[in-house]
Amino acid sequence: MLRFDILTLFPAMVQAVLEQSIPRIAAEQGAVEYHLHNFRDFAEGVHQAVDDRPYGGGAGMVLKPEPVFKCIRHVLPQAEQQPHMVLLTPQGRPFTQRVAEELAAKPRILMLCGRYEGFDERIRLGWQWDEISIGDYVLSGGELAALVITDAVVRLLPGVLGDEASADEESFGKGLGGKLIEYPHYTRPVEFEGMRVPEVLQSGHHGEIAKWRLEQARKRTKERRPDLLDDE
Ligand code: 6GU
Numbered sequence: 001m002l003r004f005d006i007l008t009l010f011p012a013m014v015q016a017v018l019e020q021s022i023p024r025i026a027a028e029q030g031a032v033e034y035h036l037h038n039f040r041d042f043a044e045g046v047h048q049a050v051d052d053r054p055y056g057g058g059a060g061m062v063l064k065p066e067p068v069f070k071c072i073r074h075v076l077p078q079a080e081q082q083p084h085m086v087l088l089t090p091q092g093r094p095f096t097q098r099v100a101e102e103l104a105a106k107p108r109i110l111m112l113c114g115r116y117e118g119f120d121e122r123i124r125l126g127w128q129w130d131e132i133s134i135g136d137y138v139l140s141g142g143e144l145a146a147l148v149i150t151d152a153v154v155r156l157l158p159g160v161l162g163d164e165a166s167a168d169e170e171s172f173g174k175g176l177g178g179k180l181i182e183y184p185h186y187t188r189p190v191e192f193e194g195m196r197v198p199e200v201l202q203s204g205h206h207g208e209i210a211k212w213r214l215e216q217a218r219k220r221t222k223e224r225r226p227d228l229l230d231d232e
Pocket of ligand 1: 133135140
């Protein structure tokens with residue numbers, strides 16, 4: 001069982017996604033537990049401020065260290081295992097299917113979702129963080145990134161997807177060598193608006209079908225993502 005502790009100022013936003021589809025099924029199966037924590041609950045004063053103006057001036061606000069430290073210290077002892085600590089930030093290492101596989105092997109993951117222009121640097125220094133970004137663009141906060149990561153991780157846990165092999169066969173999955181995007185899929189009807197299902201897929205020759213799919217995956221990758229073929 002993988003335990004997620006997600007620290008966010010918008011727990012309802014995170015909750016709404018985790019209670020749908022695969023993330024929900026993963027929890028119902030007991031493969032994962034989600035624990036959401038609002039670090040505003042740990043902020044002081046009538047306004048419970050979690051942000052403040054940056055020392056040195058400049059635009060935007062900075063996440064204060066105290067509520068985050070208090071919340072983390074409250075959450076850490078809630079389970080036996082020391083969590084793998086993930087800081088969601090566009091400054092982090094790029095998230096990939098390989099990183100999802102790494103995280104899926106952990107027993108416990110704590111994710112801190114930032115808002116505002118940045119984190120007080122003391123938050124970074126307080127713990128050993130795995131800083132992760134989901135791409136080179138700026139989101140308004142770490143929540144959507146945390147959800148992207150959670151979704152990509154929980155679907156890799158044993159028994160979550162109906163067919164154990166199905167994650168392997170996907171784009172970036174192990175079945176295609178981890179470096180190809182997927183081949184085309186077809187279902188019934190065999191002809192739709194003049195477009196037919198390729199004969200080979202109807203042939204029942206598993207060897208020929210596997211060969212066709214690999215060819216198609218290579219062709220698609222070369223056309224759409226030649227960068228995936230370059231590296232290595
Ligand atoms: Cl992890 N956070 C934010 N705020 N923006 C991002 C991101 C994370 N990854 C890409 N853009």
